[in-house]
Amino acid sequence: MVEIAPYGTWTSPLSAADVAASGVSAQWLGTAGDEVWWAEARTGEGGRVTLVRSRADGTVEDVLPAPWNVRNRVHEYGGRPWLVMDDVLVFTHWADQRVYRRDLTTGETTALTPEPTTRHGIRYGDLRPGRPGEVWLVRERSTGPRRADIARDLIALPLGGGTARVLAASHHFLTAPQLSPDGARAAWIGWNHPAMPWDGTELCVADVLEDGTFGPHRVLAGAADVAVCQVEWETADSLLALLDPSGWWNLHRVGLDGESTNLAPVEQEIGGALWKLGARxxxxxxxxxxxxxxxxxxxxxxxxxxxxxxxxxxxxxxxxxxxxxxxxxxxxxxxxxxxxxxxxxxxxxxxxxxxxxxxxxxxPPSPDYLSTPAERIFETEDGARVPAFVYLPANADFAAPDGERPPLLVYPHGGPTGRDSAVLDFEIAYFTSRGIAVVTVNYGGSTGYGRAYRERLREQWGVVDVADCVAVAEALAAEGTVDGDRLAIRGGSAGGYTSAASLTTTTTYRAGTVMYPILDLYQWTGEGGETHDFESRYLDGLIGPLPETEQRYLDRSPINNAGTLAGPLLFLQGLEDEICPPEQADRFVAGLAGRGIEHAYLRFEGEQHGFRKAETIVAALEAELSFYGQILGFETPGVATLPLSR
Missing domain, CATH: 2.40.10 (Thrombin, subunit H)
Incomplete structure (x- = not known):
């Protein structure tokens, strides 16, 4: 029998532990002979990433036992961390960021790169096959005390051991080189500050000399306003590359003379933001x-x-x-x-x-407890169309009292150059199965809708994203789908910034959760230099160049607007985060002490940017549910009460 109970109080078969264990956290899939291989994150093993293969007979087995952790910190987001060449596996190991080779016949594993001697050490990523007996990859070296003091080059590592050979260093940021079918040339993508890889990159080609080094490189495609996000050799004389001169990433054939042909002109994104080296x-x-x-x-x-x-x-x-x-x-x-x-x-x-x-x-739980996302298009006051995915409460065992409308969590994605899709997400289902609606918003700046839509956020971060999320939330409330008096916002990283900015510049939301957020724009990327090299000039495009727009950085920083908070905040932060470091949340929370604003702050040892340990995921989700219950006015059975400070 269906029980009548207020939204938010429904009991669900989907626990926080189920969310932590759900799905296959697979990444970096590829093939080795007739087998499919992939890296797989294990939340129950402290977030360790192992390597798995599916054999031709259908059996699936782990390739690397603990404590091997197939991951790297290139760009802090990581790059392709493994490669199989004949009977040799080459991979990067998280604990020391070194490159190792493993003989797949004997299981013998040896290091190919030196032991680190500094805190940040040397990182490697985007492993590619090079000349016979070599792996080509990107090397990233710390050159000073700041997080942004980084230099990169392309190197060749001999599989038999020995000194790495530098191949090129054409740009500040590089993808690993790819060898042409005839072995005569190499191709890669490069770009420089202040551009991000979705702003403008260059497709480079160089001759491979007899001694294995590269000759001078030539730029075949790309520009300040054209981004190349993937390249592959097609023949010895032509490449295939994803470019967006039309405003949409399409597949092009590029000759060695630089002539380019769009193979199928479409207003679709066959490409995206190159957050991780090796994406395709x-x-x-x-x-x-x-x-x-x-x-x-x-x-x-x-x-x-x-x-x-x-x-x-x-x-x-x-x-x-x-x-x-x-x-x-x-x-x-x-x-x-x-x-x-x-x-x-x-x-x-x-x-x-x-x-x-x-x-x-x-x-998964029965579909009766899972919300199917509905794609909606909302409109802002200035007529911009904003795509979003609405997840309504779903639980076969419960219904709400007549006339009651559910609370809503607005969930802006990270990036902000990211994107949400219509997918089953157990984290979202954790809330919807308890009677809380969720909407994910592809606000201006999101990928997947062409360059013009991405450019809506240029110098408008903290304005357009906030307004788009408000438009979606208020439209859902106005049509009676959700309770306009019980709106909250949650997000991580750039989504954490949008959440905090929303609560300090609008009165739409009653509460918010900010996970590993950016809160102080000027200290993050300006004088403070609190973020890493890859994003250290990101805000040139999102806010404006410094020092000309310094006041804009100060005005749009949530930490400077805490006095206008519309409601309580929950902060969730990993203590090893080099992208959005804990110093930001530490300062914000310290400034709230004694001011009468309800808040809570959970700090997690051993977590970086995003949570990977099962115990962290469980603690964070249960704390968040309790937080909403206390602020939005519903009981949360089975979850410990989160202590709130003032």
Whole structure:
């Protein structure tokens, strides 16, 4: 029998521990011979990332036992961390950031790079096959005391051991070089401050000299306002690259003379923000066909018809991982999710349309307890269209009293150059199955909608994102879908900034949760230099160049506007975060002491940017639920009460 109970008080079969253990946290998928390999994060093992392979007979096994942790800190977000060459596995290990080789026959593992001698040491990432007996990759070195004191170069590591050879250092930021089919040239992508890789990058090619070094590089494509986000050799004389001169990332053929041809001009994003080195959005199928990720969905680009056609068998998979996508046995293997499926390792046979799950996942709760996202388009006061995904409360055992409307959590994504998709997310289901609605908002600045939509946020961060989220929340309240008196906002990283900025510049929300946030813009990227090198000039585009726009940094920093907080805040912070360091939240919370504003601050040892340990995920979710219950006025059965300070 269905029980009548207020929204927010419903009991759910989905616990915080279930959320921590849910899905396959697979990443960096690729192939080795006839096998599919991927890295897999294990929340129950302290967030360790192991390496897994699916053999031709369908058996799945771990390749690397504990304590090996296949991860690296290049750009702090990491780059492709493993590569198989013949019977040798090469990988990066999180604990010391060194590169190791493992003989797949004997299991013998040896280090290929020196032991670190400084706190930040040397990092390596984006492993690629080089000349015979070599792996090519990006090396990142600390050159001073600040987080942004970093230099990078492209190097070759001999698999047999020995000194690394420097190949090139064309730009401040680089992707690893790729060797042409004839071994005569190498290609890579580079860019310099203050550009981010979605602003403007350059496709570089250099001759490989007899001694294995590179000659002077030439720029074949890209510009200050054209971003190359992926490149692959097609033949010895031509490359395939994703460029956006039209305002949309499309697949182009680029000759060694720099001539470029768009293979299928479409107003779709076949490409995205290069947050992690080694991300990919296309792979070659042969015969003039290419598998592509078009606005997050799997499709086939046919050069003959100049069309991009969605793969019918993958119609319900709305979000494919860009760091896990490869051709295998005539089909496509990857990590994908959809409205009724959390991320899983899958393989699609392009001839038959059959879909095979390569990695088993924990069985989800009955669909009766899961909310299916509805895509909506909302409109701001100035007429801008804002896409969002609405997750309404769903629980087969409960219904709300007549006339009651649910509380709403507005959930802006990180980045802010990121994107949300219509997917099943157990973290969201944790709230919706308890009677709390959630909406994820692709505010101006999000990827997936072309350069013009991304540029809506140029010098407008803290304005456009805040206004777009407010427009969505208030529209849902005005139409009676949610309770306008019980609106809250939650977000992590850049989403944490938007959440804090929203609570200090608007009166729309009653409360907010900010996870590993940016709170002091000037100290984050200006004189304080509190963030890492990759994003240390990000705010040039999002806020404006310094020192000319210094006042704008101060005015839009939530830490300077705490006196106008619209409601209580919950802070969740990892203590090893080099991207949004704890100093920011520490200062904000210290400033709230004794001011009568309810707040709580949970700090987590051993966590970086985003939470990876099962115990952290459980503690954070349960604290957040208790926080909303206390502020928005509903009981939270089965969850300990979070102490609030004033």
């Amino acid at each position: 959005w296309f792979t070659q199928l042969g015969g003039g066909k290419h598998a592509v990720l078009a606005s997050g969905k799997l499709a086939i680009l046919d050069e003959a018809t100049r069309q991009v056609t969605p793969v019918a068998a993958a119609a319900d998979l709305t979000a494919w991982s860009t760091n896990g996508f490869a051709v295998h046995a005539g089909g496509i293997a990857g990590v994908a999710a959809g409205p009724e499926r959390e991320g899983a390792v899958l393989e699609i046979d392009l001839d038959t349309g059959s879909l095979t799950e390569l990695a088993s996942v924990p069985a």
